[in-house]
Amino acid sequence: MPLVAKIGPSILNADLSDLASESQRLLENGADYLHLDVMDGHFVPNLTFGHSLVKCLRRKIKDTSFETHMMVTNPQQWIQNMADAGVNLYTFHVEPVGSDIPEICRQIQEAGMKVGLAVKPGTRIETVEQYIDLADVVLVMTVEPGFGGQAFMRDMMPKVRWLREHYPNLNIEVDGGVGPETIEYCAKAGANMIVSGTALIEANNQKEVINLLRSMVQTYNRWIRIGVAII
Numbered sequence: 001m002p003l004v005a006k007i008g009p010s011i012l013n014a015d016l017s018d019l020a021s022e023s024q025r026l027l028e029n030g031a032d033y034l035h036l037d038v039m040d041g042h043f044v045p046n047l048t049f050g051h052s053l054v055k056c057l058r059r060k061i062k063d064t065s066f067e068t069h070m071m072v073t074n075p076q077q078w079i080q081n082m083a084d085a086g087v088n089l090y091t092f093h094v095e096p097v098g099s100d101i102p103e104i105c106r107q108i109q110e111a112g113m114k115v116g117l118a119v120k121p122g123t124r125i126e127t128v129e130q131y132i133d134l135a136d137v138v139l140v141m142t143v144e145p146g147f148g149g150q151a152f153m154r155d156m157m158p159k160v161r162w163l164r165e166h167y168p169n170l171n172i173e174v175d176g177g178v179g180p181e182t183i184e185y186c187a188k189a190g191a192n193m194i195v196s197g198t199a200l201i202e203a204n205n206q207k208e209v210i211n212l213l214r215s216m217v218q219t220y221n222r223w224i225r226i227g228v229a230i231i
């Protein structure tokens with residue numbers, strides 16, 4: 001399947017009391033999927049929401065892919081709940097789970113979801129190399145996970161470049177501080193799934209920003225298509 005440029009807003013810094021309308025607005029402005037940040041207050045020093053909220057959102061938003069970015073110590077615990085809530089892509093951090101990665105990937109697939117492997121800034125990308133065949137997406141964090149609105153870490157780009165060089169057909173996602181000012185670095189390095197939080201939520205013209213992010217991915221990666229392939 002050809003790679004597709006996809007823009008997935010992170011709703012972390014949105015008005016969470018009005019999440020459905022905030023999400024709807026982003027989708028109407030051209031977002032391809034929603035990136036939902038789940039934090040447990042343990043793996044990261046912040047707390048957000050769990051599967052009950054995702055399920056409520058799914059009742060209102062039916063035709064869009066949901067990714068849950070599981071910033072939790074025990075990702076295994078929430079697999080079935082998130083599948084039942086209507087999640088399509090279950091992205092978990094490799095750091096707390098070590099050798100359980102293959103088993104977790106198997107359980108996610110068995111629950112009917114795609115698999116995402118996420119790495120924190122301090123984690124060497126080679127750590128996930130042996131598991132890439134089990135994954136649909138690799139997420140390279142470009143901030144320390146935990147909070148929106150942080151500064152983009154440009155020194156994570158060698159990880160993205162390394163992945164793209166070694167895995168031309170891999171979905172590579174970047175997350176953290178990504179917006180009009182920093183998209184060029186991500187696109188040049190070869191990322192095709194772009195998570196953008198604050199830059200999009202606070203944009204006066206979301207459609208313009210989404211189009212810009214997408215077109216930058218394609219400018220530097222001519223073989224990547226536009227589309228809404230479910231991931």
Ligand SMILES: O=C(CO)[C@H](O)[C@H](O)COP(=O)(O)O
Nearest residue numbers: 010145146148149177197198
């Ligand atoms: O995973 C995250 C933080 O842990 C967020 O998705 C990320 O930070 C996006 O927000 P912003 O674009 O504002 O940095």
